Amino acid sequence: QVQLVESGGGLVQAGGSLRLSCVASGRTISSYFMGWYRQAPGKEREFVAGISWGGGSIHYADFVKGRFTISRDNAKNTVYLQINSLKPEDTAVYYCNADRQYWGKGTLVTVSS
Secondary structure, three states: OOEEEEEOOEEEEOOOOEEEEEEEEOOOOOOOOEEEEEEOOOOOOEEEEEEOOOOOOEEEOHHHOOOEEEEEEHHHOEEEEEEOOOOHHHOEEEEEEEOOOEEOOOEEEEEEO
């Protein structure tokens, strides 16, 4: 069983940046595909970014457009999501996912215009 805890969300002005972290416990995530998803108010949860176990394969949703960067530190059992040039439409709860089956409780990102 894997427990995931996200952090780093908050209120930020448009154009600002945030770095989200996802710390895993319970077992190592070094062999897992890790992903970030988000759910905006009134909308379905959507994929944001994913990274393979070694970091050699990275995928982003089309809307990221170079503003987001996913990375991982397997030694720290942690995955990161750097978000730059934030837009109001990025407002959402951001969730971490491990192995496409374990979820964290999310961290709220609110972007003011």
